[in-house]
Amino acid sequence: MTKVNMLEAKTRLSQLVSAIEDGTENEIIIARDGKPAARLVPIIKEKGLRRLGLLDGQFPDMSLENFSALDEDVAKLFGVDTE
Structure with missing residues (x-):
């Protein structure tokens, strides 16, 4: 951890950001009048939220035929x- 005023x-902002980006520094504290005021840290890139399959296994499998068989029931609800 580096501390700079x-x-x-x-x-040296661009040099400090480069040090964070390349991993030379994992945190830089910026001080005002010798007291810590801000922290410069890398943004951790998420590998992406995986939403597909979130409810996998919570509902029974349904084939197209079984799904289509419910058309009349759904039509009646509306x-x-x-006929």
């Missing part, structure tokens, strides 16, 4: 006459 941070 505000003036130095302003002057008041549609299927």
Whole structure:
């Protein structure tokens, strides 16, 4: 962890960010009047949220035939006459 004052941070911001990006530093504290005021840390890139399959195994498998067989029931719920 490196500690720099505000003036130095302003002057060397691009170098400090580069040090964070390449992993040379994992955290840089920016101080104002010798007191910590801010922390410069890398943004951790998420590998992506995996939403597909979130409810996998919680509902029974349904084939297209079984799904289509429910068409009349659904139509009745909406008041549609299927005959």
